[in-house]
Amino acid sequence: MAKKKNLIDFTGMKKKGEQVTWITAYDFPTASFAVAAGLDMILVGDSLGMVVLGYSGTNPVTMEDCISHCQAVKRGAPNTWIVGDMPFGSYQASDEDAVRNACRFLKEAQTDCVKLEGGVRVQSRIKAIADAGIPVIGHIGLTPQSSGQLGGFKAQGRTVANARALIADALAVQNAGAYSILIEAVPPEVTAFLCGLLTIPVYSIGAGPADGQLIICGDMLGMFQAFTPKFVKKYANVAEVEIDAMKHYVEDVRGKVFPSDEYVYHISDPVEDFEKLFREYTK
Numbered sequence: 001m002a003k004k005k006n007l008i009d010f011t012g013m014k015k016k017g018e019q020v021t022w023i024t025a026y027d028f029p030t031a032s033f034a035v036a037a038g039l040d041m042i043l044v045g046d047s048l049g050m051v052v053l054g055y056s057g058t059n060p061v062t063m064e065d066c067i068s069h070c071q072a073v074k075r076g077a078p079n080t081w082i083v084g085d086m087p088f089g090s091y092q093a094s095d096e097d098a099v100r101n102a103c104r105f106l107k108e109a110q111t112d113c114v115k116l117e118g119g120v121r122v123q124s125r126i127k128a129i130a131d132a133g134i135p136v137i138g139h140i141g142l143t144p145q146s147s148g149q150l151g152g153f154k155a156q157g158r159t160v161a162n163a164r165a166l167i168a169d170a171l172a173v174q175n176a177g178a179y180s181i182l183i184e185a186v187p188p189e190v191t192a193f194l195c196g197l198l199t200i201p202v203y204s205i206g207a208g209p210a211d212g213q214l215i216i217c218g219d220m221l222g223m224f225q226a227f228t229p230k231f232v233k234k235y236a237n238v239a240e241v242e243i244d245a246m247k248h249y250v251e252d253v254r255g256k257v258f259p260s261d262e263y264v265y266h267i268s269d270p271v272e273d274f275e276k277l278f279r280e281y282t283k
């Protein structure tokens with residue numbers, strides 16, 4: 001079994017120029033597939049609201065949803081660094097809420113760290129969580145929980161003014177004590193600058209090359225059908241495979257082809273004894 005990587009390994013990997021690979025997962029099978037594929041890290045993102053639960057955004061996702069899915073992922077990947085994503089409402093109101101809910105991830109689901117969205121405005125939340133001894137990852141750029149304020153799921157940092165705000169956010173996250181930062185949907189020029197400016201690892205989702213890459217499993221596997229962001233590379237079309245398999249099943253059942261002999265359990269007592277049994281009910 002490969003050694004479980006931790007934040008010291010991840011920080012060392014930045015220094016050595018080695019890429020960190022992470023993916024989202026929300027359930028036991030996907031987590032175990034991520035282990036088999038050799039992923040370094042798994043994010044149980046609140047994207048589960050869109051990818052798995054069918055909401056149009058992430059804000060309805062609750063702490064209970066996140067804990068339950070983190071527990072399933074932990075069972076599938078007990079030896080992988082798991083990031084619990086703090087859902088909308090779990091840290092917005094106060095530092096106390098942030099610490100209490102971050103603790104829940106570690107106590108109830110044994111995640112290794114938590115991630116939360118925002119830069120300057122959540123600086124005190126990050127500091128409070130880090131001061132509680134919990135590894136924390138910042139998330140800036142396109143932050144889905146505040147997509148209403150951003151005018152939708154829109155790329156960030158494309159103008160100088162916006163990039164300046166992003167740099168301030170990145171520095172705030174680092175100074176508050178996050179051990180790494182995720183940047184979403186930002187031009188590669190800005191990401192490259194941040195990778196050089198920050199001492200903590202900088203990870204990208206839709207933000208070009210960085211110290212590592214995150215991708216959403218539902219996007220890369222072709223399972224999430226509502227829309228595909230520009231930055232997603234599809235590595236499979238699982239939806240097509242599943243629909244095709246289900247269509248064949250429907251055909252087989254309607255055509256009485258399934259279940260054939262190979263898919264049934266056979267009797268273990270002599271057939272005559274069964275005939276006698278059946279006669280008892282039909283005479």
Ligand code: KIV
Nearest residue numbers: 024045046047085205
């Ligand atoms: O919830 C999630 O999967 C995320 C990614 C979009 C970065 O936060």
